[in-house]
Amino acid sequence: MAGNAWRSTVxxxxxxxxxxxxxxxxxxxxxxxxxxxxxxxxxxxxxxVIKIFEAAKVPIQWEERNVTAIKxxxxxxxxxxxxxxxxxxxxxxxxxxxxTPIAAGxxxxxxxxxxxxxxxxxxRPCVSIEGYKTPYTDVDLVTIRENTEGEYSxxxxxxxxxxxxxxxxxxEEASRRIAEYAFEYARNNQRNSVTAVHKxxxxxxxxxxxxxxxxxxxxxxxxxxxxxxxLDTVCLNMVQDPTQFDVLVMPNLYGDILSDLCAGLxxxxxxxxxxxxxxxxxxxxxxxxxxxPDIAGMDLANPTALxxxxxxxxxxxxxxxxAKKIETACFDxxxxxxxxxxxxxxxxxxxxFTAEICRRVQDLD
Amino acid sequence: xxxxxxxxxxxxxxxxxTGLKGSTVSVMRPxxxxxxxxxxxTPPPAKYGGxxxxxxxxxxxxxxxxxxxAQELFRFCCVPVDFEVVNVDSSLxxxxxxxxxxxxxxxxxxxxxxxxxxxHNLPPSHKSRNNxxxxxxxxxxxxMHCQTLPGVQxxxxDIDIIIIRENTEGEYSxxxxxxVPGVVESLKIIxRVNSLRIAEYAFRQAREKGRRRVTAVHKxxxxxxxxxxFLQCCKEVAAGYPDITFDNMIVDNxxxxxxxxxQQFDVMVMPNLYGNVVSNVxxxxxxxxxxxxxxxxxxxxxxxxTATRNTGKSIANKNIANPTATLxxxxxxxxxxxxxxxxxxxRKAILRTLSETRLHTADLGGQGTTSEVVQSIMKEVQKGGxxxxxxx
Numbered sequence: 213m214a215g216n217a218w219r220s221t222v223x224x225x226x227x228x229x230x231x232x233x234x235x236x237x238x239x240x241x242x243x244x245x246x247x248x249x250x251x252x253x254x255x256x257x258x259x260x261v262i263k264i265f266e267a268a269k270v271p272i273q274w275e276e277r278n279v280t281a282i283k284x285x286x287x288x289x290x291x292x293x294x295x296x297x298x299x300x301x302x303x304x305x306x307x308x309x310x311x312t313p314i315a316a317g318x319x320x321x322x323x324x325x326x327x328x329x330x331x332x333x334x335x336r337p338c339v340s341i342e343g344y345k346t347p348y349t350d351v352d353l354v355t356i357r358e359n360t361e362g363e364y365s366x367x368x369x370x371x372x373x374x375x376x377x378x379x380x381x382x383x384e385e386a387s388r389r390i391a392e393y394a395f396e397y398a399r400n401n402q403r404n405s406v407t408a409v410h411k412x413x414x415x416x417x418x419x420x421x422x423x424x425x426x427x428x429x430x431x432x433x434x435x436x437x438x439x440x441x442x443l444d445t446v447c448l449n450m451v452q453d454p455t456q457f458d459v460l461v462m463p464n465l466y467g468d469i470l471s472d473l474c475a476g477l478x479x480x481x482x483x484x485x486x487x488x489x490x491x492x493x494x495x496x497x498x499x500x501x502x503x504x505p506d507i508a509g510m511d512l513a514n515p516t517a518l519x520x521x522x523x524x525x526x527x528x529x530x531x532x533x534x535a536k537k538i539e540t541a542c543f544d545x546x547x548x549x550x551x552x553x554x555x556x557x558x559x560x561x562x563x564x565f566t567a568e569i570c571r572r573v574q575d576l577d
Numbered sequence: 578x579x580x581x582x583x584x585x586x587x588x589x590x591x592x593x594x595t596g597l598k599g600s601t602v603s604v605m606r607p608x609x610x611x612x613x614x615x616x617x618x619t620p621p622p623a624k625y626g627g628x629x630x631x632x633x634x635x636x637x638x639x640x641x642x643x644x645x646x647a648q649e650l651f652r653f654c655c656v657p658v659d660f661e662v663v664n665v666d667s668s669l670x671x672x673x674x675x676x677x678x679x680x681x682x683x684x685x686x687x688x689x690x691x692x693x694x695x696x697h698n699l700p701p702s703h704k705s706r707n708n709x710x711x712x713x714x715x716x717x718x719x720x721m722h723c724q725t726l727p728g729v730q731x732x733x734x735d736i737d738i739i740i741i742r743e744n745t746e747g748e749y750s751x752x753x754x755x756x757v758p759g760v761v762e763s764l765k766i767i768x769r770v771n772s773l774r775i776a777e778y779a780f781r782q783a784r785e786k787g788r789r790r791v792t793a794v795h796k797x798x799x800x801x802x803x804x805x806x807f808l809q810c811c812k813e814v815a816a817g818y819p820d821i822t823f824d825n826m827i828v829d830n831x832x833x834x835x836x837x838x839x840q841q842f843d844v845m846v847m848p849n850l851y852g853n854v855v856s857n858v859x860x861x862x863x864x865x866x867x868x869x870x871x872x873x874x875x876x877x878x879x880x881x882x883t884a885t886r887n888t889g890k891s892i893a894n895k896n897i898a899n900p901t902a903t904l905x906x907x908x909x910x911x912x913x914x915x916x917x918x919x920x921x922x923x924r925k926a927i928l929r930t931l932s933e934t935r936l937h938t939a940d941l942g943g944q945g946t947t948s949e950v951v952q953s954i955m956k957e958v959q960k961g962g963x964x965x966x967x968x969x
Contacts, residue, residue, distance in 0.1 A: 347733060363748075417761045468796075
């Protein structure tokens with residue numbers, strides 16, 4: 213246990229040093245990105261994204277890897293070493309949906325990836341998509357969720373028969389790290405304010421600690437406005453007027469609920485991008501929807517979520533021009549409503565949708 | 578007659594201990610009470626001379642002014658309810674005041690309250706007063722009925738959801754400690770007894786109100802033991818109600834479904850924290866915190882308040898707060914006391930002000946002040962004609 217703590221401290225310090233060199237700008241050379249197609253509709257939407265990137269002439273070289281868990285030496289479940297090696301080298305990953313195994317004996321793949329690369333921040337920008345009508349318009353907010361501890365620490369005990377205790381863990385270190393990431397994100401992306409979401413009136417010590425750390429970090433970022441709001445007030449105001457929110461930072465459980473709430477505001481998980489930032493400069497961008505096994509292999513899937521996550525990845529890498537081009541092409545296609553997949557309200561195939569976006573990307577050149 | 582009345586009052590005093598001294602009490606109850614014993618409704622003890630006594634806790638922020646309006650309205654309508662006002666000062670660190678309030682509620686059985694602010698900058702030993710009240714009185718069920726109200730503009734229509742939230746344990750157990758400096762642990766407790774109790778309450782309510790479906794909201798894929806136990810208890814209780822469909826949904830999916838298709842939900846039951854999130858989302862969907870009343874029920878006591886429990890500090894004393902939630906909560910209280918005619922009279926007047934007169938406060942996009950709305954409600958009550966003694 214101590215060894216792990218030591219190793220994670222070292223990696224965190226190294227990460228802090230390395231993060232100062234982000235984002236990387238490769239003007240001529242090709243940068244390698246590890247792509248994990250995933251299960252179900254994963255492979256088809258990954259192919260779509262690769263095709264669109266080719267059409268946009270993005271200087272990226274893809275390295276495809278599989279992350280089905282294998283049992284390592286000592287009986288601990290881990291991701292295949294080739295996958296880990298590739299990620300460590302390239303530092304950037306794009307992941308499709310992964311099947312969560314039931315009774316396979318090993319934990320979910322997402323959890324394994326999170327633990328392996330210490331992916332501490334989950335970032336989900338929620339922007340209303342013109343052309344995909346929802347009752348909410350003009351949504352433009354970002355939820356930043358602490359991804360390693362909090363209520364999802366997985367520490368549960370049966371105290372006596374019929375009484376269960378789950379432990380919610382909040383540490384100073386993790387709270388400070390996520391707060392710093394949130395403020396840096398706000399600064400780098402020209403966002404005006406950061407709101408800490410908490411329930412410190414009930415969970416005095418745990419959320420109180422989280423809040424204190426946020427306040428401390430806010431002192432170093434005077435150019436970004438800092439506010440704090442109770443979780444229930446945020447939920448209440450979010451469904452009435454989501455335009456009042458900008459960047460939201462919060463512990464694990466609240467982040468889970470709020471990020472899915474915000475995804476629902478803009479149209480669901482099929483159009484929401486998501487990125488996971490880890491220590492050591494690792495970043496994995498993913499689509500958060502399921503594997504949709506009922507439509508897998510039938511060319512009916514909607515690649516928008518994975519595509520928008522890939523666009524987020526391009527911005528993270530500093531390739532803003534390409535990101536803008538692909539994003540505009542995607543939004544224009546959806547706005548035109550001529551070629552849309554079934555879940556967006558049309559009846560085109562995935563390949564037709566992809567081809568349309570590729571065409572627009574090439575036209576924009 | 579006097580002997581019977583003294584036995585009646587004795588049985589009322591012994592009522593809180595019915596569980597322990599069950600057999601003794603039933604022996605002492607006179608014949609005329611057996612009808613009451615058969616129904617599930619337990620009348621509140623503080624009723625003398627046909628008038629009920631109810632504890633009133635003004636709270637902070639908009640609480641005092643709105644509860645004043647409620648008292649005014651009751652006086653105007655000649656409702657046979659007397660209020661025993663107990664002030665709880667949120668800035669004091671001693672717990673004497675809240676303990677006095679708890680004693681008053683134990684005495685009267687029913688309370689109407691505003692929200693008491695919790696200053697979270699004070700040390701952790703200063704616990705939330707609202708939470709203390711709920712746990713001391715064991716008000717285990719928080720019930721909130723969210724319906725689209727006529728005359729209120731919302732993005733979604735035809736919402737009719739009853740949310741039943743476990744009110745005493747879960748994440749709100751206030752058990753926290755710092756083992757190592759910089760590492761805080763907060764305990765979430767889920768017990769079989771409380772989970773069965775709330776599930777039983779939910780299914781019973783669903784049956785009484787003629788509802789078809791109960792959905793349990795949880796996160797058992799991550800908190801396998803805790804929420805897993807809750808879900809299992811719900812499933813066990815559901816087996817005893819074959820006429821009601823039971824399904825379950827993970828909390829993040831629930832919030833997503835609520836903002837896109839809220840009409841699919843009927844009755845929802847869940848642990849404490851998810852209840853907080855879901856009830857606030859639903860309140861926002863039907864028009865905001867100023868419209869929805871909430872009720873906290875225990876085995877022996879009931880406390881009524883606004884569903885989203887806001888103090889509304891920023892709009893306090895400006896005469897712009899929406900009194901609808903507080904007044905509808907007082908109607909729920911009247912229903913609980915058995916004064917159904919008064920309750921429906923006031924409720925009709927409130928809904929008519931909302932939909933026909935369209936007098937809205939600022940939170941609904943109108944320009945009305947709180948007093949104007951209350952005056953309008955009183956006018957509507959007057960229009961309805963006097964409640965004659967045959968109707969009561």
